[in-house]
Amino acid sequence: MPLTGLPGWRTEDHAAAFAAFRGACGAARDPALAQVCRSARAIGPLDASQARGFFEAHFVAERLAGSGVLTGYFAPEYPARPTPDAEFSAPLRRKPAALRVVDGGLFDPGQAGRPGAAIDPGAGPLLRYPDRTAIEGQSAEGALAWLRPEDLFFLQVQGSGVLSFEDGRRMKALYAANNGRPFVAVANPMRQMGLLAADNTSGEAIRAWLAAHRGPDAEAIMRLNPRYAFFSLAPDDGRPPVGAANIPLPGGRALAVDLSRHPLGELFWIDAEAPMLTGAFPTYRRLALALDTGGAIKGEVRADLYVGQGQAAGAEAGRIRHTLTLYRLVAK
Numbered sequence: 001m002p003l004t005g006l007p008g009w010r011t012e013d014h015a016a017a018f019a020a021f022r023g024a025c026g027a028a029r030d031p032a033l034a035q036v037c038r039s040a041r042a043i044g045p046l047d048a049s050q051a052r053g054f055f056e057a058h059f060v061a062e063r064l065a066g067s068g069v070l071t072g073y074f075a076p077e078y079p080a081r082p083t084p085d086a087e088f089s090a091p092l093r094r095k096p097a098a099l100r101v102v103d104g105g106l107f108d109p110g111q112a113g114r115p116g117a118a119i120d121p122g123a124g125p126l127l128r129y130p131d132r133t134a135i136e137g138q139s140a141e142g143a144l145a146w147l148r149p150e151d152l153f154f155l156q157v158q159g160s161g162v163l164s165f166e167d168g169r170r171m172k173a174l175y176a177a178n179n180g181r182p183f184v185a186v187a188n189p190m191r192q193m194g195l196l197a198a199d200n201t202s203g204e205a206i207r208a209w210l211a212a213h214r215g216p217d218a219e220a221i222m223r224l225n226p227r228y229a230f231f232s233l234a235p236d237d238g239r240p241p242v243g244a245a246n247i248p249l250p251g252g253r254a255l256a257v258d259l260s261r262h263p264l265g266e267l268f269w270i271d272a273e274a275p276m277l278t279g280a281f282p283t284y285r286r287l288a289l290a291l292d293t294g295g296a297i298k299g300e301v302r303a304d305l306y307v308g309q310g311q312a313a314g315a316e317a318g319r320i321r322h323t324l325t326l327y328r329l330v331a332k
Helices: 014-028 031-043 049-058 130-137 148-158 187-192 204-210 216-222 311-317
Strands: 061-062 068-076 077-081 090-092 099-103 115-119 145-147 159-162 170-178 228-234 254-257 268-272 286-290 302-309 323-329
Touching: 014 031, 014 049, 014 286, 031 323, 049 061, 061 204, 068 099, 068 148, 068 159, 068 311, 077 148, 115 170, 145 148, 148 159, 148 204, 148 216, 148 228, 159 268, 204 216, 204 311, 268 302, 286 302, 302 311, 302 323
Parallel strands: 068 302, 077 159, 254 286
Antiparallel strands: 061 323, 068 323, 090 145, 099 115, 159 170, 170 228, 254 302, 268 286, 268 323
16 A cells, blocks of 8 residues: 555654664665665655655555554663662673573473573583572672662663763663563553552553562562563663664664564554553554564564653653554565
């Protein structure tokens, strides 16, 4: 179908969409899409009318079957300490030397084709990497920094962020690896336990509950998610985080997708409405590129929209849970 038939196409910010496309389309692996990318980069910046004309001249839209879910993620900014205390008690752990990335199907047939993790004992077969509960019981010697437990949990869910120290240093916490266990969202269990209202399981609400119940109660909830992420630190250069495509993520224009269903660099039109959480924007209709992936992102019509960095972005991202219709933009 022509792009003019897409819901919300006329009200799109085409100039902003074109700028994001030019900046990130180098991730495209499809030859036809890569050729359009080269054309866009050769042209240079366009105004709204010119950008709209460019997209309409080069692409048609294909609706993917069925409907799914759009969620949001962001790059958080959290305070940190170089040594632990009663409040900052959660260690930011570096990637263990013995961790090996393997096919998840080695230990769980349901995870075949997805990255898993193992311990290489040096002799004998690989061992499945421990879950969150077991890791948290291990020594934290060599921790990169110390955070509030709920902040570390959300940093692991988001995948990267910025840490600020009392001496004024700002460091990027960069995703390094995970323990290969499946990601389990805690929103549904918290709703089922009556800890949060059905329409109030936003990221803000979950984090506030964990902070208010810091200790055994919060630990029990966080341990429902067996996945555990490891990090490295680098000086904060002020640039956006990079995703799986190794390209800085344009806020509001980058999607995390299931890489078993979609290649990195693919261009989409998202049509998301019917929000399930209180305080959410009613619709998200825009062009966005597949530049990242995530443990909870499974299925063809499933996407996670990168909103940006900081507190405001976190508030928005935590409220995104919309019914999603997804269109693939195909180069003519």
